[in-house]
Amino acid sequence: AQSVTQLGSHVSVSEGALVLLRCNYSSSVPPYLFWYVQYPNQGLQLLLKYTSAATLVKGINGFEAEFKKSETSFHLTKPSAHMSDAAEYFCAVSTNTGGFKTIFGAGTRLFVKA
Amino acid sequence: EAGVAQSPRYKIIEKRQSVAFWCNPISGHATLYWYQQILGQGPKLLIQFQNNGVVDDSQLPKDRFSAERLKGVDSTLKIQPAKLEDSAVYLCASSSTDGEETQYFGPGTRLLVL
Numbered sequence: 001a002q003s004v005t006q007l008g009s010h011v012s013v014s015e016g017a018l019v020l021l022r023c024n025y026s027s028s029v030p031p032y033l034f035w036y037v038q039y040p041n042q043g044l045q046l047l048l049k050y051t052s053a054a055t056l057v058k059g060i061n062g063f064e065a066e067f068k069k070s071e072t073s074f075h076l077t078k079p080s081a082h083m084s085d086a087a088e089y090f091c092a093v094s095t096n097t098g099g100f101k102t103i104f105g106a107g108t109r110l111f112v113k114a
Numbered sequence: 115e116a117g118v119a120q121s122p123r124y125k126i127i128e129k130r131q132s133v134a135f136w137c138n139p140i141s142g143h144a145t146l147y148w149y150q151q152i153l154g155q156g157p158k159l160l161i162q163f164q165n166n167g168v169v170d171d172s173q174l175p176k177d178r179f180s181a182e183r184l185k186g187v188d189s190t191l192k193i194q195p196a197k198l199e200d201s202a203v204y205l206c207a208s209s210s211t212d213g214e215e216t217q218y219f220g221p222g223t224r225l226l227v228l
Contacts, residue, residue, distance in 0.1 A: 009154075043205055043221050044207075045219070046217075106156045107155070
């Protein structure tokens with residue numbers, strides 16, 4: 001069975017600082033991996049996805065993530081945080097085991113301090 | 115391109131009452147998902163449709179929850195009777211194919227059961 005673990009329910013950074021949100025997954029078959037962002041009172045929006053092509057994936061708003069199979073990780077980074085990045089971020093894994101199934105992590109809330 | 119539409123946006127009911135949510139996916143998207151997002155948690159899949167057939171409803175509490183997608187387009191999710199623990203945001207999402215493809219989310223319906 002697949003699973004997703006996001007380390008840290010809350011992360012706080014200063015504006016301009018590096019953003020690092022951690023995601024580890026468990027899967028018995030090659031996974032597809034996603035990062036979604038959720039702003040208050042809105043649905044989830046895709047930031048980026050890994051689908052077995054390049055291991056370094058670039059997304060919207062300056063975010064990127066690197067798929068590391070040996071570490072079963074898919075951490076999300078952004079070199080310089082902006083106030084508008086404050087939101088909740090969800091990592092998700094999707095696998096095809098007799099039909100695709102997607103599991104979401106519990107989420108990490110990012111706070112950006114001025 | 116119009117996004118995923120959901121209504122109502124907010125609903126307050128008393129326990130043991132019934133409630134229904136509506137979702138209209140992006141035009142042409144074959145796969146439709148209903149998620150339950152409890153405060154502080156990631157979305158949990160309740161049911162997944164491929165056109166008008168059910169692909170996965172393993173986590174749907176079938177004694178009180180029901181969903182249908184007649185004609186393979188829009189969908190309704192019903193709770194009858196509601197319990198206090200059903201208080202959550204109900205998210206609808208759609209995708210053009212399942213798994214690898216991006217899921218597009220609606221704004222959600224926030225349900226409060228008193």
